[in-house]
Amino acid sequence: MRRRIGAFDIINTLILSIVGLVCIVPFLYTFFIAISDGKFLIRGDVSFFPKGVNLQSFIYVFTNPRFDIMTGVRNSAIYTILGTIVSVLLTYSTAYVLTRPRIKCRYLIMSLFVLTWVFDAGMIPRYIAYSSLGFIDNIWVMIIPDAINTQYLIITKAYLEGMPKELEEAAIVDGANDFSILSKIFIPVTKPIIATIALFNGVAIWNQYLVPQMFLKTKELKTIQQVLANVTIGTEGTTFANTIINGISLNQQNMKAAAIIIAMLPIVIAYPFVQKYFRNGILIGSVKG
Amino acid sequence: MKRKNNDTRLLPPAGLGERLRRDVLLNWRLYVLLLPGVVSLVLFKLFPVAGMVIAFQDFSAFRGITGSTWVGLENFQRMFTDKYMLTLISNTVIIAILSIVCVFPIPIIFALLLNEERSRVVKNSVQSLSFLPYFISSAVMVSILATMLNPSTGIVNVIIRHFGGDAVNFMARPEWFRPLYILLQIWQTFGYNAIIYIAGITAINPELYEAAEVDGCQRWGKMIHVTIPGISTSIITMLIISIGQIFTVQTERIILMYNPSNAATSDVIQSYVYRIAFQSLGFPDYSYGTAVNLVKSVLAFILVIIANKLADRFAETRVF
Structure with a gap:
């Protein structure tokens, strides 16, 4: 029942295209500033499209130890990789046990998770609790305390509960124990949920600003988000100074822009390949938990 | 409990100890898997909640929770006489209400437009x-x-100057904080929240559209009579959830956007608590900060519970 394309269709396509563009124009603008030559920026010659295209600003801010960008990227990468592994292991195994009817205390444990999720303890009690456990200036603060995010625990549990019972019954008859049911039956068929929680946790750790800002005070341990906020918003007063390298002038503007792009790069690169898992995440989550 | 050990062959078996032993023997593998989760629940989720008792103390970091003096409701009394508290609460609530009024409808409109795209x-x-x-x-x-928005080099001010206006330092102006916060909120969330509505629209039975066509409905009529009713459950659920989370402002964003010059509108409960704890000179007043946060948490908790009940009743979905 195809109808002819009317005025509404054209206007609709136009509106949607504009919406799509508006979503990414700020990112593009930042990227264009970063690759422009500073002398055009100073003169106000760059309105949107880049002039004097080069990658010098990236190389300079990334390699100059004074800005800690490289340290920040390295730290964030380590925290993200370790944190994602720990999160997935803990979230999945906890969710798995909490779906087993033989475990009588599962309702109590789940209720406590939900209760402490809905009732926010607040920053200060968390700070006091974690610091008394030795998490100040300790990289594990990025990995251990938030390993189980209750929201993802609910999603994972809902997903595992949706698995057909027949799946494991045959294995139980064959005398499989709980470990082998988990590793040989559940994990292979629930890969999509594992990918989803891995991605959500990974993104959350990479993007985290408040937790490292509260606990990681040593320069060598800071994350890329902390370093970025410091150089762009000046939370601790580090600023870029104008300089000229290989005839290309670098100033505050294109160096800040380069730092911003570096801080979002891993997510933008991964995005096209993983967006279907991101989409799944909210859909599983929106089904009853 | 009175123990009857003389006849263990009959079911149910006797004592609690015996039942526990059998349970552990049978399910020890599951308990091993559960252990890390329980440890993290106790240490990282329950312990901080217990730490909220410092709201009733004059907490000193040197003496710890057990050694600090108890002051009863003193911190709460101080809160109700603190004039700044009114600013904080109104800033928090205004931001929250704007977030619902301005942000909530956008993903729905976006999903509807997307659905009409050929x-x-x-x-x-x-x-x-x-x-x-x-x-x-x-x-x-x-x-x-x-x-x-940089006053000298940012594209927005370049355009303003091009048309003969004066540059505005947007990030430092209190009257610009709320629009900018909401703008970021829309930009960051509308597409993601639209996913739920788009999935809802996809799930609508195509026969309903055909029936509407037979009844002479045009595109607009189908949207009003089929599509919107089809996703009304999702809309109600999402609305209730966002009302429940009215106090959940984007703390990171606010802390990053906050500066002393825009504090009149940008200072909310969370940013205030954050500053008390991490940016004050001298001894931070942990107890007062926790008391402020406790009141917020209790209100937020009640709202979420009510929202969850409402969602259960009107939309037959629950958040948890």
């Missing part, structure tokens, strides 16, 4: 672009905002 390529690519910002960090988003 070209698959446009539909898919626009949708993919729309939820990318959800996964970008607050630090990056606020940095981009600051770059674009």
